[in-house]
Amino acid sequence: MGVSPGIGHGPSYVLTVSVPEPPEGATYTGEAEQEKERAMAALTQVAGELEARGNQAGGEAEEVLKAQALMAEDPGLVVKVRSLIDRGTAAPRAVFEAFTKYRDVLAGSGGYLGERAADVGDIRDRVIALLTGQAMPGLPVAPEEPYVLVARDLAPADTALLSKDDVAAFVTEEGGPTSHTAIMARSMGVPAVVACPGATGIPPGVRVMVDGTSGDVRVQPAESDVADAVGAATARKAALATWTGPGATADGHPVPLLANVGDPAELDAAVAAGAEGVGLFRTEFLFLDRTEPPSAEEQVRAYRAALEAFPGGKVVVRTLDGGADKPLAFLPTPAEPNPALGERGLRRFARFPEVMDAQLSALAAAGASSVMAPMVATAEEAAWFAGQCRDRGLTDVGVMIEIPSAALRAGELLAEVDFVSIGTNDLAQYAFAADRGLGAVSRLQDPWQPALLDLVATTAIAAARAGKPCGVCGEAAADPALACVLAGLGVTTLSMAPSALAAVRAGLAAHTLEQCEAAADAARGRSSAADARAQARAHLPGLARLRL
Template identity: 55%
Template sequence: MSEPLPAPDDAPSALTPAEETARARAAVSAVARELEARGARAGGAAQDVLEAQAMIAEDPTLETEIDDRIARGSTAEWAVHDAFRSFRDTLAAMGGYLGERAADLDDVAQRVLARLRGVPTPGVPDPGHPFVLVARDLAPADTALLDLGQVLAVVTSEGGPTSHTAILAREKSIVAIVGVQDAGALADGQTVIVDAAAGVVTADPSADELERARRRADARRAAASAPLTPGALADDTPVPLLANLGKAEGADEAVALGAEGVGLFRTEFLFLSAAAAPTIAEQRVAYARLLGSFRGKKVVVRVLDAGADKPLAFLNDAHEENPALGLRGLRALRASEDILREQLTALAEADAEVRASGEGADLWVMAPMVSTVEETAYFTAIARDYGIRTAGVMVEVPSSALLADRILTRADFASIGTNDLTQYTMAADRLLGSVASFQDAWHPAVLRLVREVGAAGRALGKPVGICGEAAADPLLAVVLVGLGATSLSMAPTALADVRASLLAHTLDDARRLADAALAADDAASARAAARAASPTKKEAEQ
């Protein structure tokens, strides 16, 4: 990647404040339109991300901050640089969802500065041949439009599994490893093997290592082109493979890639860009579109997961010192129960509407960030009041995992969100690059909690799904089934790899791999132990 533009000097402007303001406004507007255009070309989740960046660029608060600096005599360049830096620091301090948006501001600021200086925006190089892209991080605008004929893989030194780089790379089926501490030591022209499944970058590989990598790549391509079949282990134990979706428009692609239903439908998209809560009618239209795309299949909808780390003026926008531990998820909905009731009303009406027109979907509804038995009882009771037949909870904090045997006596199912469960188990912000090494669902402490939930589900005959990023790791997916998971939900582009991995293992294999991982002391050892116990290891080494 090319180096970032240097910061401008804080020197007095030779222009009038009105002239500098006009320059700044024009540059910001041009960048916002460029981001929107890139998003329209990319489509999918990338379009959502880039449109959000465009909105950030033209945020009224930022505009005021830029104007204030120009009024004090600064150049447009310095005003943009300093205002964006201040806004970035504010978001980074908030952590969580908005903490992740802080990194996006760096890219927007660079683009505005480049526009003001009349120079190219730093971005992806074009060496004229296929290459592995190594960078500190990758801007969403660049990730969205990577030339997959040239970029073989992406390696970054920053970011975590829920960064935009990681999310967009998964959607576009780009081989990517984020948060590689020594990525900066890789040199231009060096040969590397990027094994995203193992999370390993091998520099200067031997001829044998290169040949094994080629065979694995060939096997992966064969698996991706294999006929679509229901998810199952080699002994025919069924493991439904479901899709994580953020918008109903992604349903057709998910089905085409082999999704057997939806394991996590995030309803936030209806709320996060709105100044007021969407009406029941507006929500019903979106939910009916989703349910109509999955007739006869399971669709798990998560009610609004927002709060202090995704502040909404109509829900809770109060500042909190530690928003990750604040009023979020179900806690926020209980504090504004009318929003929860309206959402459940819309879901029930959409379900009835689709069923009335023929075969409906099998609607399941779950609450986010449930931490107590009492919260479980509260949500399932209110959901059933509105006619929701199957009501469950997300297990994202250690307390709910440890109390799973009691929680599942009151809930119809549990869905484990491994991203947050790992964050809270390891006390490591999942969006903070400095602790990215702790954000690994392979850690035995996390796996033990998954086992607790799996055992409770098995004892009570209740389904236990996985809807975090861990389900998209082909080998970890097998381990999760060995720990008791009954379904796996992931980005649709990960379905083929996970399907192939499951078909290479029996249930006994899965349990053996799980035991091996649990016996390890850390995440890396757990991954290595599971790989060593896998019957496919010998095949990969041949």
Template identity: 55%
Template sequence: MTELRGVGIGLGVAQGPVVRMTEALPAPENTPSARSVDEERARAREAVSAVAAELTSRGEAAGGAAQEVLEAQAMIAEDPTLQDEVDARLDGGSTAEWAVHDAFAGFRATLEAVGGYLGERAADLDDIAQRVLARLHGVPAPGVPDPGHPFVLVARDLAPADTALLDLDRVLALVTSDGGPTSHTAILAREKGIVAVVGVVDAAALATGQTVVVDAAAGVVTSDPTDDERARAAQRAADRLSADTAPLTPGALADGTPIVLLANLGKPADAADAVARGAEGVGLFRTEFLFLASSQAPTIAQQRESYRELLAAFPGRKVVVRMLDAGADKPLAFLNDAHEENPALGLRGLRALRASEDILREQLTALAEADAETDADLWVMAPMVATVEETRYFTALAREYGLKTAGVMVEVPASALLADRVLAHADFASIGTNDLTQYTMAADRMLGSVSGFQDPWHPAVLRLVREVGSAGAALGKPVGICGEAAADPQLAVVLVGLGATSLSMAPSALADVRATLLTRTLDEARLLADAALAADDAASARAAVARLADTFPQH
């Protein structure tokens, strides 16, 4: 028996035989082609087009966040610049296989150097290139195997195209050696409710056929478990299944302290699932879906209809809409097409909106009109606010359009440290833990090589959360969490202890967080928060909270 540790996603537990991910195709040799340039060009174009169509089709079948990721991959596959690079190599007499391999590798290096959103897309290029090569060779693309029985999938990491369409009747759990709590694999696993432990450094030691227990709550993968351990895991899985079917109740702690549980949504069509899972409203509605697929900004009428559909799904409930958060990982040519050496620190979020204020005003107009036609409690917030002046600017502008509740996203350490002054002008604050962690730890959240730093359990990040929570309590202003941290049940309790009054997450995470909150009182949550703050690093914070939690009585 061996225990391997990583970062667990959710509270699930599963067991079964290991099946390792299919190995990648070998790099082709650079040998002259026996075909004409035109023949090789036709082969390359057909293969790329077929792969792009397959990715788009997979996205449509998967829906949700997976669809957005896969559609982005399809666009990259057919990027004109990449096509030019392939053509240049074909003109030199290369085979289509070599031209694709070498062009994609070069493009990958370019995107990695840019960093941010494009740096993340660089990793996707490996998956796209492998699919194109497989098409050229006439063999199945490397990916998730199908052994004909349920299994635990072990991989270095999963491409979005693989995660999107996992057969949940066969894949019992995921174990990856790479990635962190905000990686694509983690986000999509959480969205689908898959038991997963990511960042398991020694996962390569697990062999196909070996039995493992994957305990996401503990972040542990146990190989060759004893019969007793397997029985305990099976009982926990059964208990958790029962909890998932328990009656839906508002979020609360064991002592009755209400903690509002909200959903993060990417488009209005996602609302029905959130309501079915017990979301008490929406803590983060990302408006980017309206803009990212367009070469120009959508009209006020187009926006109004989407906002009206969303708000109509939550009558009488809070719906927090984030204004367009473009730039950095979501570039838009019509908003900011200037080259930036470091887009994550450039003209993004509210900065980009102020530079194109007409887009911001049109968005506020559409929201105000949708609000007038529905009965939801609409709140609006500005992304990437760094200063008190920016807070004053946005809240004044929102009120100019008759929007009564205006707040800010706290994603930059500056706004967290000045939270008392920011909240003097804003009606509420919502902490985006993904970006707050990135900027606090100086670690690009899209870059796998520094994923170990991208952990919201780090005491430096938690101190900033406490600053905001304390300011909110002193001023009587709500403080929400809408980053991935809110979906971590144990961390959710800590965040409440730091002053969070609401938690917003992927709808699939609501049941686990709701159940965990009911096991702790507010006093216990504060003690757990103090234990996490006293630690030196993220791992120590997790361990300290786990040790202390074990000493508390059952509620």
């Protein structure tokens, strides 16, 4: 799965964790209190080192590493380690058992939580290495040329201080589009491929070429192939730079291009990339990894930052999408057999009205107008949310279409709200019963699946009949070919990562609305994602000219 676009090539560096498992049944000599103090000191030291690395790295890496540092001193894990030592287990083994059990629980949860399992395993290994006097495996210092970093998975501490001068690309066997590797690679602007089986079997030091768009990883490619790929990437970048201005088709049909933004630090990149506004302002960054909810003042500052970055453009704020794969430490977490189908998004928002009231009031105080709710399944839920927003003076109210029931009954939902925005990632997850964070079922997450396009079309048709906007803010909008198809299906705005805006703008501008509609019809007429993509591209000749 390609998760960060571009071509990267260089010698492989295969990162293997070599901290051995402490022997089962290992005990200690001396007093239990001394052994517990030794374990606690190691946990504290590792947490401090992670936080220090975060401070040194800055940016998104700082937030990721600070969150990982909090895991190292998690009260529940500390209690478990101390309890095991009280039973006679040596500190290294106690840390191993406590953290491994927690890591396995996260891995089994899938999604965002599953992709945090590597972070927990990394903490465990660092603490064990410290307790046993071993050295953690490191990365090359001052390499002669940028290398391709290959690993089973990567934890934040592995990559926080890397730069594009050091690493040409990332390849991991595990992970998904929201894994740490994917997040960091996109932040650094480095190509990355995840969920690549057998990657750690690549011999160290051999030449590797990585295509972060297609997901191709080539071992020992011919020099001519590398030259062709790099040349194509360079030419493509130059060609895309010539396309500027608002998003529109060749015959002038407007398709505003907006940015998906995860926190205020990403706003500058969105502005620099020519975004016409924000189609998805995720607010979870304010609430995750903290024991108290954010204050009203903190929320207002964050929302105003987005509004001030686009004074003339639309800024759509998604209310808190907590629960399931994004647990909130300051709220009780229910024990659910299948969290992805449980109490998340609007369902959790409604259960804790004080959190909802604080956020909606802060949005109103910041001057926001466009607000949408995640995980809405019925018209009744849409009407309830719209009422809560309008009671607080929020005038442009929308809902996310992420559940098949919402797409199938989009007309009823649109009777209650002012706009809808399709989240293709979750809509695919629920339509195909395929965890969006699980590499083994990533083919079912392909946004070219005709059944998914049918659900998008159903929603867009309902919006057109209601005379109301229908946007797409999932990763599907970042594919230039699929962006043309979405426009042909009747989607009115497209929102994506800032790095994708230039290619999508150029792809749309190279085709008329009629060509986009023909591509959409051709894609929906096929039975597989691969055929849908191929048939759509046959109707979009400008993509080849642009090398897209």
